[in-house]
Amino acid sequence: MESLSDIHWDVVISGTGLQQSLLALALSRSGKKILHVDSNDFYGGAEAALGLEDAESWASRIEAGSDDGLFKSASISRPEGSSGLKASRLYYLALAPQVIHARSALLSQLVSSRAYRQVEFLAVGSFYIFKPNSDSAQQAELIRIPSTREDVFSTTAISAKSKRLLMKFLKFVLDYENSPQLETWQPHADAPLTDLLRQEFKMDDELQAYITTLTLSLDPKIATKDGLAVIRRHITSMGVYGPGFAALYPKWGGLSEIAQVSCRACAVGGGVYMLGTGIRNMENTEDGIKLELTSGDVIRTRQLVRSSNAASDKAGIRRLVAVTGSSFESLFEPTVEGAPRPAVAIVAFSAGTLATSAGEVSEYPVYLSVHSSDTGECPVGQSVVYLTTTSTPNAQALLNQALDSFLGAASPSKPVSILTKLEYEQAVGSSCSGLIVEGPVLTFPVPSPSLAFSDTILAPVRDAWKQILGDEAVDEEYLVFADREGVADDDDDAYDA
Secondary structure (H helix, E strand, O other), X not given: OOOHHHOEEEEEEEOOOHHHHHHXXXXXXXXXXXXXXXXXXXXXXXXXXXXXXXXXHHHHHHHOOOOOOOEEEEEEEOOOOOOOOOOHHHOOEEOOOOEEEOOOHHHHHHHHOOHHHHOOEEXXXXXXXXXXXXOXXXXXXXXXXXXXXXXXXHOOOOOHHHHHHHHHHHHHHHOOOOOOHHHHHHHHOOOEHXXXXXXXXXXXXXXXXXXXXXXXXXXXXXXXXXXXXXXXXXXXXXXXXXXXXXXXXXXXXXXXXXXXXXXXXXXXXXXXXXXOOOEEEEEEEOOEEEEEEOOOOEXXXXXXXXXXXXXXXXXXXXXXXXXXXXXXXXXXXXOOOOOOOOOEEEEEEOOOOOXXXXXXXXXXXXXXXXXXXXXXXXXXXXXXXXXXXXXXXXXHHHHHHHHHHHHHHHOOOOOOOEEEEEEEEEOOEOOOOOOEEEOOXXXXXXXXXXXXXXXXXXXXXXXXXXXXXXXXXXXXXXXXXXOOOOOXXXXXXXXXX
């Protein structure tokens, strides 16, 4: 049997983050000699999903400074007196949970590559906004945001006047790139979306909050041009794969599951995988690169693909992941007849809604992604709540305040126990969003973490595929594979967007 050093590899891929894994999928039937390594002992990189014990080990490594620098200030805790946690293997805590809109190019690529057969997708259900009550005698509420014509007509949460304004905007955004809508918003293109909503649609602050929540942006001043594009994607995604939902979430840990499926496809195609193995040293040679691995092996490769750890100096994001002792059944009710039961619900706290004990008011929105046990991320009867906001000195306190407020509003009659909490900061990517090519070394940029998957991370993957294949690359064949022998093709139509 050949040793690693006996093979002159065509490409070595370092890291099993989503971009590297999608590249492995794209190369899985190329016939190339591929070695895929990862210094972690789990798949997914920054998009990994971890069991409780793995999460504790990961947090310890972050605090010890042995990570690549994209994460910091990580800690995991179990509130005193809490009980109810099950075996560690029953939990998958996603480091970067993202919903995937039905119109995303990622889903189309998973379909054309046949990788979708190995991923179970779940519906992302309603979007809610937290509404505090100034009257201490009344309970704060979670108000469901209407985002379709039927929702607007049926909701009792907003007035008849607001319904008319909302209907006008939904109609506008569906055709916002054409005249006469184009002339309406272009003067506001780089201004905050709220300016357009206030000046052109005469919306009050509450209605503006409904609209901006649908962008899933942590920037309360998201530009009009960006906000309109995201909201149109949300609306046009509604009903693509079934009634009542616009986005999907992969079971068993979100994007981590897609990364694992992609790596599995490459392994079936002959790729060699080594977890717990990183690159210790790199040396350019006449016929490629010589790599010394942390395993002690010295190998040769024609090309190396890796991920950058050059984070931006911009404010990152602060995350809190809480396992709770409630299933929050009311959040996961189908909203229309015939719709599947959703497994994910989104809750937003608008900027200015929260305040610390010192009276510091939140500058940025806080988003909660509430996951039921149907996601496979926790046992039945529990849920996982992912909270995210922009990193500021008081972000940790605000996230904990948001969690407490959510639990009170979602379960006003019965206190909800918090079984464990994982907290950490995550850096955002630099301004460079394209593939970095330095001779035989290809480097993916750090993708900026977001609440909804952005197709912008797909272009560098395609560029790397073309660099590796050279003249063999045929654009029309990118991630377009026939079924492997013995796999039926009966259900393809259900996934054709």
